[in-house]
Amino acid sequence: MSKKQDESELLSFLNAKGAYQPRKIGKSTDFTFLANLTGRPQVWMLDKHGEVSSFHELKDRVLQVYHSPSGKHTVLASDFEGNEKQQFFLTSDNGKTIEDLVISPEHFHQFGGWSPDESRITYASNRRNPGYFDIFTLNIETKEEVTVFESQTNCTPLTWTADGKRIIFTYAVSNIDNQLHILDIESGKTTPIGDVNIPARYHSVQLTKDNMSGYVVTDEGRDTLAIAKFELKKPDSLDFIYKSERWDIEEVKISVDEQYLAFSLNEGGSSQLGIYSLRKNTVTNIKDLPVGVYQSLQWLTDRELLVGVTSSTLPGDIWKVDIIDDKSERLTNIGVSPEVSHLWVEPELCHFSSFDGLEVPYFLYGKKSANQPVMLYIHGGPESQIRNEYNPVIQYLAAQGYAVAAPNVRGSMGYGREYVQLDDVRKRMDSVADVNYLVEDLVSTHQADRDRVGIMGRSYGGFMVLAAITHYPKVWSAAVDIVGISHFRTFLENTGPWRRRLREQEYGSLEHDSDFFEEIAPLNHTEKIQVPLLIFHGKNDTRVPVSEAEQLTKDLESQGKNVELIIFEDEGHQTEKLENHVLMNKKTVEFMDQWLDK
Structure with a gap:
């Protein structure tokens, strides 16, 4: 093989594309995803014919996409030439036009979610001090920004409670350990989730619509990450409902009807997709997916899931899974590279x-x-x-x-x-x-x-x-x-x-x-x-x-x-x-x- 052919083959390996981070848009079955189709990651979606179309292209890479609960608004997070200092941009017409929303180029911003009524977003930023991240809310119409919590470390808001009165945020303790706290926006009072005296990891918080309880992935008092339930009235007490003694739970997502928890289990570097029935307290493993790593679980309907799938021989694509029939459908084919x-x-x-x-x-x-x-x-x-x-x-x-x-x-x-x-x-x-x-x-x-x-x-x-x-x-x-x-x-x-x-x-x-x-x-x-x-x-x-x-x-x-x-x-x-x-x-x-x- 000649040198020129060698270079051509190398480019084929390097140019292999992948789709990842699916995000459902409101109550529809439409979704966006990220893919590097133009030289840097941007936001894409499927049109009514199943063809890939651009949602909106920013000047630099898009790191995250956050649709509001109804899908009317979308926040895109982007940085400048790889510096990881995310800035936020808003579109309210499905990407046709876009406006600056949170811009302070010298500072980091970490998105924390939409309020239930979609009037506000929350995020953290280190504007006050390079080493401290405070939590803000911003009204997207009036652009009024309010500091709701000041910290002496790195903290990030994760989600609002269903009544819109509280924000759950994570508070970094070490390189791996963190704490979860519930912030009452009006009073400024915080309440911990779990036992703050036990070093632990907490992530993947899911709250119920009745504003009474939630689920979290944690290794509090354990060696591996497991799924626990907590009550918002007494959040310091965790009840473990599903665990593996050998492997970590990676991600959990509650279904639209709150009957199921979809979760991924990291088994030695590959994922297993499981469905936990909250009514029956039983687990069903989904088999009809390619072997690989599963990320960004998103419920489309009460029985259908979006899953980002990647593997050693798949740069990344989006699958839809029917959890009742254990059947999957590949929705994107961006990871297909027949030449290599x-x-x-x-x-x-x-x-x-x-x-x-x-x-x-x-x-x-x-x-x-x-x-x-x-x-x-x-x-x-x-x-x-x-x-x-x-x-x-x-x-x-x-x-x-x-x-x-x-x-x-x-x-x-x-x-x-x-x-x-x-x-x-x-x-x-x-x-x-x-x-x-x-x-x-x-x-x-x-x-x-x-x-x-x-x-x-x-x-x-x-x-x-x-x-x-x-x-x-x-x-x-x-x-x-x-x-x-x-x-x-x-x-x-x-x-x-x-x-x-x-x-x-x-x-x-x-x-x-x-x-x-x-x-x-x-x-x-x-x-x-x-x-x-x-x-x-x-x-x-x-x-x-x-x-x-x-x-x-x-x-x-x-x-x-x-x-x-x-x-x-x-x-x-x-x-x-x-x-x-x-x-x-x-x-x-x-x-x-x-x-x-x-």
Whole structure:
């Protein structure tokens, strides 16, 4: 295959599109969804013929869509060149015209929902102080803005109660834990949901129309996330109604007639869709859906659900599920890529035993023969998880003859509370040791070529790459760091104030752990690096400042090491623009081809 043909095939992998985040419009069965069909994510819908049509196109990417209860109004959330500082825009004619609604470009905004009568929205913003998020309401007609709650941390409104008098909001406690509180708008009084004395996660709040009770996903007093019920009159007491001792509940959504709870269960990186009958207290598992990850559950009718589905061989599409007959229908076909989909491969779910006997899971793509070159792909977070989802770089590397291993090392989400805390603070390097043991497993169990092992990762995964090549320098042949952390001290000093406070719960604090930061910092061990290093970073990154890449590159260049830094001037923490996405992944594959010498 010629070089030109190689580039054409790579573009086919990278240009694969997906539809995600379905949002029902009012009481109709119409819905919008997001898709990157034009170079950046925008809002789309299906017309009466089932064809995709534009809802409205903004200048920059659309991050979220919020339809009012009747569907008359819609708020679109967008940022500027990847900086994640969401601004809100309003349309009241199904996207035909749009107006600025909440605009303060230097500040973050987090949407919290429409009031039941649709006259107001609520949101949080850090306008008063960069490190504090306060809660506001805004009348969409008069544009009157009212501060209804001031906080000393990061809080986000989630939903209004049915009487429109209260707002439920989440209050960040640590990098993973939060609290839920009910805010009385008139008095300013707050009441907690659940036991605030027990560290826990809470999300996916669903309230009943009678203003009496609600449901929430939480791990209060448990290892895994489960579904609990609470009463609004006594919300501190939770009654668990459905749980799995091994896996986390991901999302829950109450049906229109309030007879069912639809939920997704994360089983080792793939989803199971379940329907819990509130009347019978029984669970039915839906089988007629493709294996993959299910997101953004939306009830269309009393018996029909919208589900966003993605998998390793599906970039993303929207399905409709009949819960009574257990039948599904694919509504969009944006994830269809006939020119390249025949090359996509399903991963094998594997496990290895790490240095202390901990069983660590990983997905293995493209394993074909002995002595293959192998790439390790490390996820970010660290409280994230490699899922059974489409990744164009992994798929392309597998198609080119690489075996690709994507692990969920200790500290990853999806395996319970105990597992996610195994790398906290001074246990940080245990997760890096997991990566080293993964290589040993790939060599011994899957006959990977020990002399042709590459590693790449994004964000915290970028730190893992840098830590691996400095603390285990002889293992690797090439490395790619994307928006990674080179020193936790400088990262914490330069990241956003509100993010710093939460990140210190995971990484350690500047006050108490600076000695440990110095001990493990890749920036302090650059003389050990023996492999070529390719670095990417976004100039507008508000999470991991671009200075993390610049200081590392400068140090390596002063030593004459093989390093290349590419800064995207119009990107943030994510790489959204098509031309940048293509350049980054093309360079990555060419880089690995060069240094892994296939």
